[in-house]
Amino acid sequence: MGVMLLFEKTPYASVETVGDFYSRAMLHWLNKNVCLVDAAVDVELHKGHIHHLVNDLNRLTTENRDQIFPLSWGENEEDYWKYVAEVKTWAEKILKEFDFSSNKLSFSASW
Template sequence: MGLDISFVACPRDEIMEKGEFRKVNALLQWVNTHVMAVANCAYIPISKEDLEKLQGILNQLTTDNCQELFPTQEGFFYGSTEYDEHYWEDVAGVKAWVDETLAHFDFEEEILFFSAWW
């Protein structure tokens, strides 16, 4: 059991998974702070502009500013709050997903949603 984060797309009446992250609590914190308050299992629409903002933050991250720009969040099942090699692996994974999604997702035809379960 732990923090599971999903991005899904809804072109019409069909939901397709577009990304999945496990215990990346900094991503939960970012959505909660920069998009809207996250409730357990709720779907939050994510715009192209939201992802561009996240991409900009991820591109700026350094060991000196990560605690301010992309902070971790404590929670019972949320995983580590350390800024160690696992944090940077998670950052790299989120960044790769954001870059790929911005390059190929059709925001005109589909709606992207964020959802977290804990």
């Protein structure tokens, strides 16, 4: 089963240009599982993947924030952290609001 998600197109650095581990892992997960496009996309979400994403985002925003800002974002650090916070909010919302009684689920959402 797939998940129907609707996103606004969001600019973000490519995996190849992000210099820190957590951003690279986060963007790899997003590129693989949740294409950020301006149309609805069918994707499969696994609860474990989202838990890992939230855990990485928690570490990214609390433990290492001053050390891992990726150079590829240039002077635009404020936008980078805003983007990270939005992804974290989205992932936490999915974990909170949807039933993962099976490993996969279907829903329609627009945030």
